[in-house]
Amino acid sequence: MAEYELIASKGCGSAVIEMALALAGLPHRITLIPYLEPGPQRDRLLALNPLGQVPTLVLPDGTVMTESAAMVLHIDDVAPQARLAPRPDDSNRAAFLNLLVVLVGALYPTFTFGDDPKQFGLDENAASVLRAQTDARRMRLWQHLESRISPDPYVLGRERSAIDLYVAVMTHWRPGSAWFAEHCPKLLAAAEATAADPRIGEILSRNM
Ligand SMILES: N[C@@H](CCC(=O)N[C@@H](CS)C(=O)NCC(=O)O)C(=O)O
Incomplete structure (x- = not known):
């Protein structure tokens, strides 16, 4: 089954998205990189996300997401059972x-x-x-x-x-x-x- 790729760094907000993917039970792999260090991994990150930020998320269909809030809402769309967000009719x-x-x-x-x-x-x-x-x-x-x-x-x-x-x-x-x-x-x-x-x-x- 195709999986998500989360480009992540230790100590970063990518941990939020790792948690969301885990709670949602979505197949994923983590590519841990030293995001500020020049080299091939940063070059690839910059090609995907011109701000060079993590988290960067590559969806199974190749779509690239570069903003964690958008990722959270996307994961909630795909896996509402994880209850990452209150439903539209919820007062919260x-x-x-x-x-x-x-x-x-x-x-x-x-x-x-x-x-x-x-x-x-x-x-x-x-x-x-x-x-x-x-x-x-x-x-x-x-x-x-x-x-x-x-x-x-x-x-x-x-x-x-x-x-x-x-x-x-x-x-x-x-x-x-x-x-x-x-x-x-x-x-x-x-x-x-x-x-x-x-x-x-x-x-x-x-x-x-
Ligand atoms: N708006 C982005 C912010 C991501 C972000 O700032 N990540 C930090 C690492 S925790 C980063 O990549 N900083 C490097 C930079 O902004 O140049 C999000 O919510 O995903």
Whole structure:
């Protein structure tokens, strides 16, 4: 049977898509690459995804997907039984869609621009300002989300969704779990509830 190919890197958001594929039971293989390291693997990544980002997902029919939120929604289309997203008639659907886009459209870019600001031609001083500002922006966003949720035990309530997969992965990133424990304990609790599923815990421990 044709399979998905997930181009991934340790410690990256590709772990979210690995979890989604696993929960959906879709046949897949993981191509683990050092995504920033020049060489044939990065050349191939750049040919598939001009931003050179992971996750990049090659579908069984050869279609290439380069955005994790689109991948999550696609996997939910193919395998609705995995319940990665509330159904359209579910009252949580609007909150799910908004959170999904906040995570990838507002939070994830704080890493895109803050991880290595010098790549944008900034000098040492400007690079450290951009790093500090993107870190601060991310913390404000997380605290805003924290103030809006009441996990039970998952972010949207009793049903786990792809939002929890992102939260389980992203709470391992800057500013780190000690900061989340102090400032965003509800998000951290949802992350821990999610990681308690052995399929997810195994992928997390391999990736983080
Ligand atoms: N919007 C993308 C963001 C993916 C992303 O930024 N991935 C990181 C690795 S965790 C990356 O490839 N960073 C390198 C870069 O942006 O140049 C998504 O949600 O899939």
